[in-house]
Amino acid sequence: MTVTEAATERLIRIGEVARGAGVSVRAVRYYEQQGLLIAERSPSGQRLYRQDAISRIRFFQQMFAAGLTSRRITELMPCWDAGHTDADQRAMLRAERDRIQAKVDELQAVLDRLDEVIAITDNHP
Amino acid sequence: MTVTEAATERLIRIGEVARGAGVSVRAVRYYEQQGLLIAERSPSGQRLYRQDAISRIRFFQQMFAAGLTSRRITELMPCWDAGHTDADQRAMLRAERDRIQAKVDELQAVLDRLDEVIAITDNHP
DNA sequence: CTTGCCTCTGACGTCAACGTCAGGTTTTAG
DNA sequence: CTAAAACCTGACGTTGACGTCAGAGGCAAG
Structure with a gap:
């Protein structure tokens, strides 16, 4: 171009x-x-x-x-736009990743509880 | 007792x-x-x-x-308390499960994007 | 008895990502 | 040229799960 x-x-x-x-x-x-x-x-x-x-x-x-909030996204945008990262940004990236991973685990636990009760109630029509 | x-x-x-x-x-x-x-x-x-x-x-x-909202939880409580479920409740249970599953997939995609940029930036200190 | 902590009932405040409305300008279709 | 559609800038409203404050009562200890 x-x-x-x-x-x-x-x-x-x-x-x-x-x-x-x-x-x-x-x-x-x-x-x-x-x-x-x-x-x-x-x-x-x-x-x-x-x-x-x-x-x-x-x-x-x-x-x-x-x-992620819009503020956090603004702070992390350079990591994608410029491919560059400082210490603060690396810390934020890891913090967000850990938070999201914890959230996934949390959701998975709820999924298990839901599937459990779904299985039980499906046997009691 | x-x-x-x-x-x-x-x-x-x-x-x-x-x-x-x-x-x-x-x-x-x-x-x-x-x-x-x-x-x-x-x-x-x-x-x-x-x-x-x-x-x-x-x-x-x-x-x-x-x-889940408190309203939704109230509607689904009998499924645990009484172990009983009607058609509406079964539909809600499945809807919530599907929504949560979709959310898990969404979060997993973001996790992948974060891990990707973390891996890249870790090689550029 | 009184000091200090716990509890009560309203009722307004908070935060994030917008929705919605008002009133006015600009662009586009015919 | 004109009317509809799209755009503009404020600015107030919404939602859910609480936080916070005010003013008043309750309860065990010393």
């Missing part, structure tokens, strides 16, 4: 981004407000995004689902 | 229950307000609980951690 092509990359507006990522327009504005997704602006003030905004939002959603 | 022994079972007050279960007194009152844990009352109006209140609260906490 040449510099000229990069400079003329097709930009999309917020509605298309939201539909593409399966979230609301309000959500996309919220991500900007949280510093997660900064958009360019058209002369009239409308937000303009590059294509990768959609996959970035999908990434945010995945992290949200895992219990 | 005889009827007489059951009638004289040692009852405990809310503070002991809260400490035993590792939650706040406020939380215990909240569970009662949600219909999860009904307490007897002393003549002066203080809540009196049986010993098993502590394990019940631990159970609630586990379910909360899995994303």
